[in-house]
Amino acid sequence: MMIEKxxxxxxxxxxxxxxxxxxxxxxxxxxxxxDTDTNTFYPPKxxxxxxxxxxxxxxxxxxxxxxxxxxxxxxxxxxxKKMVTVWADQLENGDKLILKNIGDLTYNNEGSLVFYPNxxxxxLTDSFGLGSFTSPAIKREVYKAxxxxxxxxVPVLFTPEKRKKNYSFLKYAAVFVAALSIGSAGFKVYYDNxxxxxxxxxxxxxxxxxxxxxxxxxxxxDPMPAVKLTVKxxxxxxxxxxxxxxxxxxxxxxxxxxxxQLKAQGxxxxxxxxxxxxxxxxxxxxxxxxxxxxxxxxxxxxEYNKEAWLLVKDL
Numbered sequence: 001m002m003i004e005k006x007x008x009x010x011x012x013x014x015x016x017x018x019x020x021x022x023x024x025x026x027x028x029x030x031x032x033x034x035d036t037d038t039n040t041f042y043p044p045k046x047x048x049x050x051x052x053x054x055x056x057x058x059x060x061x062x063x064x065x066x067x068x069x070x071x072x073x074x075x076x077x078x079x080x081k082k083m084v085t086v087w088a089d090q091l092e093n094g095d096k097l098i099l100k101n102i103g104d105l106t107y108n109n110e111g112s113l114v115f116y117p118n119x120x121x122x123x124l125t126d127s128f129g130l131g132s133f134t135s136p137a138i139k140r141e142v143y144k145a146x147x148x149x150x151x152x153x154v155p156v157l158f159t160p161e162k163r164k165k166n167y168s169f170l171k172y173a174a175v176f177v178a179a180l181s182i183g184s185a186g187f188k189v190y191y192d193n194x195x196x197x198x199x200x201x202x203x204x205x206x207x208x209x210x211x212x213x214x215x216x217x218x219x220x221x222d223p224m225p226a227v228k229l230t231v232k233x234x235x236x237x238x239x240x241x242x243x244x245x246x247x248x249x250x251x252x253x254x255x256x257x258x259x260x261q262l263k264a265q266g267x268x269x270x271x272x273x274x275x276x277x278x279x280x281x282x283x284x285x286x287x288x289x290x291x292x293x294x295x296x297x298x299x300x301x302x303e304y305n306k307e308a309w310l311l312v313k314d315l
Contacts, residue, residue, distance in 0.1 A: 003019070006068060010064055011123045014060065021057075021081060021084045022084045023050055027047065031044055048117045057077070059073075091113070102119065103115055243293075244311075246262060249279060284296075284308065
């Protein structure tokens with residue numbers, strides 16, 4: 001009879017399982033832990049230990065075996081005694097006693113019984129279904145350096161140090177803008193009233209001139225010469241609403257250099273005018289449809305520049 005399977009079943013529910021005449025297996029709950037060297041997370045679990053001094057029969061193991069094997073309590077006690085004798089002989093011969101899902105027992109050089117836990121299962125029922133996993137280390141300083149470099153190109157403050165540094169300036173700037181807005185509102189009312197008055201005077205003057213022209217007008221029946229209107233044709237460039245951006249530069253010379261490099265690679269590269277951030281965007285190519293732009297963006301990211309992005313011009 002495999003007594004260790006019954007011991008293992010009881011360890012899920014009890015903190016102490018005594019094997020009469022042999023010793024007791026004890027459990028202690030360990031909280032979740034992290035191995036910082038390997039970045040591995042371990043769930044809470046029960047740690048198994050062994051105490052050779054607890055040998056008195058408390059009836060727990062024998063009663064469990066009797067119910068599971070459908071035998072009498074006395075027969076279960078007798079079976080345990082026989083198995084303990086086999087274990088003792090095995091240990092006396094210098095062999096290692098291996099108890100599946102529990103651990104290994106052996107005598108050391110000093111003649112003491114030593115227990116080595118070997119529990120591939122987690123006996124803590126609250127942690128059922130939870131396993132260990134490894135997560136990549138968080139490189140905060142590396143990401144912070146990249147964000148600070150990005151702040152030099154785009155005027156958006158990400159890091160808390162720079163936001164705090166600029167907070168005082170922004171606070172006073174907001175007060176100034178509010179005061180300026182109040183003053184502007186009063187001036188606007190005065191200015192609007194003035195414009196309305198002057199407009200009425202101009203309208204009356206124009207109407208008087210029109211009346212005089214009508215009274216002295218001479219009408220001609222000859223046809224008037226045709227008027228030729230020139231309609232500006234929309235260029236192909238104006239229809240290109242989708243642009244694949246390679247990079248943006250503060251220095252125009254660097255932007256021109258990048259354009260020449262992209263043209264040498266076979267792209268229809270060009271440079272846009274300086275934007276509101278003071279940067280010159282450099283484009284790989286421009287397209288009339290989103291589908292074509294998105295298709296080529298994926299190709300460029302895969303073959304040339306994974307940082308390339310899509311700029312959509314207002315339709």
